[in-house]
Amino acid sequence: MLVGYARISDKTQKVDSQIDILKKAGCERIVEETITGISTKKTQLNHLLEELQEGDTLIVARADRLARRAIQVLEVCETLNKKEVNLVILDLGVDTRTPSGKMVLSIMASVAEWERDQLREKQRRGIEAARKRGKHLGRKKKHNDESMEAAIAAHQEGTKTVDEICRIYNVSRATLYRRVNERKLKSL
Incomplete structure (x- = not known):
């Protein structure tokens, strides 16, 4: 039909x-x-x-x-x-x-893949250029450097729970642990 x-x-x-x-x-x-x-x-x-x-x-x-x-x-x-x-x-x-119709469709598929690759490359170059200019990419930080330093110090003191530290200093649990571990690695 x-x-x-x-x-x-x-x-x-x-x-x-x-x-x-x-x-x-x-x-x-x-x-x-x-x-x-x-x-x-x-x-x-x-x-x-x-x-x-x-x-x-x-x-x-x-x-x-x-x-x-x-x-x-x-x-x-x-x-x-x-x-x-x-x-x-x-x-x-x-x-x-028809065979020629299938060929045209194959060409379209190749062009579409090329377009996707070009867009990815353009995006990658844009990200690199932004990084070189010192632009922060990704989600905006919830905390500033001072609050992160204070949170790490509080964690090292051990007087507060991780949940309390995260709430007081407005940092995420994952970021706190990541920064604490980075400090440990640097000190080794």
């Missing part, structure tokens, strides 16, 4: 052009949905993916109607592939029923 999926982001848009394209492609059934592409809760699409059976073909007019990013399209492809359901993305010329 040829099943079309048409999605618009909000009710101010019209789904008519997608439906016309899907009908022209021979879709026997068309599922429509009004939901933003960013949302991962595409209810109609999720139901459709569950319903499709081996040998069926899902057809969309454009890749961005299926998902926002290439990786999301590939996740849908993987779901369909496991069920032995074909996918046709009309604007890209992807038709997994």
